[in-house]
Amino acid sequence: GDSVTQAEGLVTVTEGLPVKLNCTYQTTYLTIAFFWYVQYLNEAPQVLLKSSTDNKRTEHQGFHATLHKSSSSFHLQKSSAQLSDSALYYCALSEDGSSGNKLIFGIGTLLSVKP
Amino acid sequence: AQTIHQWPVAEIKAVGSPLSLGCTIKGKSSPNLYWYWQATGGTLQQLFYSITVGQVESVVQLNLSASRPKDDQFILSTEKLLLSHSGFYLCAWRVSGNTLYFGEGSRLIVV
Numbered sequence: 001g002d003s004v005t006q007a008e009g010l011v012t013v014t015e016g017l018p019v020k021l022n023c024t025y026q027t028t029y030l031t032i033a034f035f036w037y038v039q040y041l042n043e044a045p046q047v048l049l050k051s052s053t054d055n056k057r058t059e060h061q062g063f064h065a066t067l068h069k070s071s072s073s074f075h076l077q078k079s080s081a082q083l084s085d086s087a088l089y090y091c092a093l094s095e096d097g098s099s100g101n102k103l104i105f106g107i108g109t110l111l112s113v114k115p
Numbered sequence: 116a117q118t119i120h121q122w123p124v125a126e127i128k129a130v131g132s133p134l135s136l137g138c139t140i141k142g143k144s145s146p147n148l149y150w151y152w153q154a155t156g157g158t159l160q161q162l163f164y165s166i167t168v169g170q171v172e173s174v175v176q177l178n179l180s181a182s183r184p185k186d187d188q189f190i191l192s193t194e195k196l197l198l199s200h201s202g203f204y205l206c207a208w209r210v211s212g213n214t215l216y217f218g219e220g221s222r223l224i225v226v
Contacts, residue, residue: 046217105159
């Protein structure tokens with residue numbers, strides 16, 4: 001079945017430095033959409049980025065990600081991390097065309113930004 | 116604007132007791148609705164989805180059930196809670212392009 005892999009459970013970065021959260025996937029569907037969701041402490045997840053176009057950079061709130069189907073990746077990056085970026089980040093894959101449009105989440109990467 | 120509201124915000128329940136969690140969405144007719152569950156320290160797992168009133172599909176069997184009694188309402192329930200039911204329950208609805216929007220969530224602790 002389809003799966004999303006987030007290899008790092010915790011990423012710690014110093015404020016002002018760049019950060020990269022890795023996401024790779026396995027899918028059997030040709031038409032797919034990818035998401036990054038962010039979940040702040042005691043809050044519900046909210047969508048941060050979305051993409052379904054190969055090799056096209058998507059940006060929002062200073063974060064960016066590019067879907068690379070050749071390497072099955074959708075890494076999240078930011079050039080300068082802020083303290084307020086500390087949160088749990090989920091990479092997710094939408095099974096387009098399947099019943100209910102199921103969203104499959106990775107296990108999440110906790111980003112900790114330190115002063 | 117569409118809004119999604121979940122209730123209760125949090126509950127502490129005893130093993131073996133019944134449970135009912137609710138979700139209401141306003142401002143969107145005939146939404147696709149979803150229940151997700153997040154165990155403490157775990158990822159988000161889809162439990163149920165519903166595309167119309169009276170129709171609910173189960174994705175994962177966790178001794179839970181769901182119902183769609185009204186177009187804007189989605190209910191998650193069980194007659195007998197297990198310790199493993201503890202976690203964060205999220206209702207979500209889908210807009211065009213497969214984006215899911217989540218409610219505030221209901222936190223459940225089973226003791």
